Amino acid sequence: DAKTTQPTSMDCAEGRAANLPCNHSTISGNEYVYWYRQIHSQGPQYIIHGLKNNETNEMASLIITEDRKSSTLILPHATLRDTAVYYCIVRLPMDSSYKLIFGSGTRLLVRP
C-alpha cells in the first residue's frame, strides 16, 4: 500500500489560497488519493478524492501530477474555520476491507 508524506504544519492568511502538498511516490495505478480534515475535537470530514484527473468541489480542488507521485489540495479562499489537520490518504486495493489509514497529516493554521 502506498504511503504518503505531508508537511507537519503550514499556515496561511485568511482569504488567501491554502496549498497543501502530499507525496505518494509509491502509488499504484488503481489507487485513489483521498483528502480528509479534522477540526479540533470533531470527527474527520471527507473533502475530496481523485484518481488521475484534477477534481474540484464546493470545498476544495485537488491537483494530481501527471506521474501521480504527488498531489496538492487547494482551499481557494481559506477562512479561520479551515484551521484543522488535513490528511492525505491513498486508498488500499479493492480486495482489502474498507479501511482508511490515517497518517499524521498537516496541521493548517489560518491566520486572521
Added chain:
Amino acid sequence: ETGVTQTPRHLVMGMTNKKSLKCEQHLGHNAMYWYKQSAKKPLELMFVYNFKEQTENNSVPSRFSPECPNSSHLFLHLHTLQPEDSALYLCASSQNDRDPYEQYFGPGTRLTVT
C-alpha cells in the same frame, strides 16, 4: 451535521465499570466503523461492520466488544478498561456499494478512564 450521531459525547468511567457507546447513522449506509484516536496519535481503526457482519477486527483487546444489531446502529461495549484506553472514540459509516472510502464520521465520544 454529517448524519452520524454518537452518544454520549463525554464519558468518565472507572476501571471496574461497564458502559456502552452508541452510534447511529441516518444515511442509509451499510458499512460502519469504530476508530480510536489517542492524544497526539493518528486515528486507529478498531472494527468494521458490513451489512451487520464484522469484517475487520484490528487486534483490539477483548475489553472492547462491538455490536451491530442493524445497518443503522453500532455499539461499543466497554468493560474493565485501563487508563490508557482514554481517547476519542469515533464512529463512521459508508455506502458499501459505492466507494467505501468516502466515510462520514460522527463527532466522537471523549472517554476518560479513571
